[in-house]
Amino acid sequence: MTQTYQVAAIIDLFLDDLWSVQGLSDNTLSAYKTDLRQFDQYIQQQDVDIINANAEQIRCYLSERVEQGMAKTSYARMLSSLRRFYGYLLISHRINIDPTALIDSPKMSRHLPNSLSEADIERLLAAPNYDDPVEQRDKAMLELLYATGLRVSELVGLTMEQMSLRQGLVRIVGKGGKERLVPLGEVAISEVEQYLRQARPMLLGNKMSDVVFPSKRGQMMTRQTFWYRIKHYALLANIKGELSPHTLRHAFATHLLNHGADLRVVQLLLGHSDLSTTQIYTHVAKARLQELHQQHHPRG
Incomplete structure (x- = not known):
């Protein structure tokens, strides 16, 4: 298992990459960081860290969160956080397979925005x-x-x-x-x-x-x-x-x-x-x- 301080450093490198290349807002970066840390804490209980997690472990985590009442929008953002992170790990050659590749996104109902006459x-x-x-x-x-x-x-x-x-x-x-x-x-x-x-x-x-x-x-x-x-x-x-x-x-x-x-x-x-x-x-x-x-x- 990758040491904890190394995992934290890799997450920080990922967030720095998002900020410098894609110009994401501080709020978005903070949400991604929270999502990744929460999943890492969960997966470490199974003597695995976030970098070495597999698709089945990610599915189990997301399923548990849904059972706990997580909204579809939060589910979608969590999955987006994980997908971006594992995409980064794949491009930087830290992993060979993206474990989120075959995980389906939730079907979102598109609410019409509030407007005024x-x-x-x-x-x-x-x-x-x-x-x-x-x-x-x-x-x-x-x-x-x-x-x-x-x-x-x-x-x-x-x-x-x-x-x-x-x-x-x-x-x-x-x-x-x-x-x-x-x-x-x-x-x-x-x-x-x-x-x-x-x-x-x-x-x-x-x-x-x-x-x-x-x-x-x-x-x-x-x-x-x-x-x-x-x-x-x-x-x-x-x-x-x-x-x-x-x-x-x-x-x-x-x-x-x-x-x-x-x-x-x-x-x-x-x-x-x-x-x-x-x-x-x-x-x-x-x-x-x-x-x-x-x-x-x-x-x-």
Whole structure:
């Protein structure tokens, strides 16, 4: 059996490889590390370590976790962690056979993302009060979020050099370090310009910052803080539907498709590396087509 400190070192090398080559987030790397350590602790009880585990031992472990109530999503992530790890071991010639190669992934039901109607969005965007610098900032952030479909983490981390209001573009470095250019739209440009002239200097005071939307302390806002602000305005706007940090991102994609946008264009704007991730929104386009058919076809 490989010594414990060697196993820990190999896991760390694997995580370093994921970070440097694939640019995975700290949260994802932490989840992978937890998954691998938990399996290693389990398998060591059988006088084997994670590096020398076989397919049957992995299946038994996953089955036990399912019996203990592990959700399908957690199962899928655990299996993904193990697959990536053993793939790394295979490429680095530490093992000769990938024990996860013949283990089936769970069949996942794809839940449709929560979205908002266009009327809901209008009420949400009208909720902030222009007389308050913080709320004027929030108004610009909401308009920009809805106009671009950015992730909340991308929005709060946005810097001045990433944005060109003259060209009407924002340059985003998304997951995996992939860069994309996203158009802003006239309304968002107008709101951001007004915010930069009026509210941002008041929020910064004498502080210097390259962050487009600083907090009242002049620092980069956290995702949690902005999510709290969204929920505040949703309450003011009397929006009853369930919200998530991605709600405006989903609304962006849904409303684009409703108005005839091509799915691949939406994929590029959202920064999805795989079209299958974007295809969850095709239910919207299908529903829109059915509606148009019923309205305009003589036999509809």
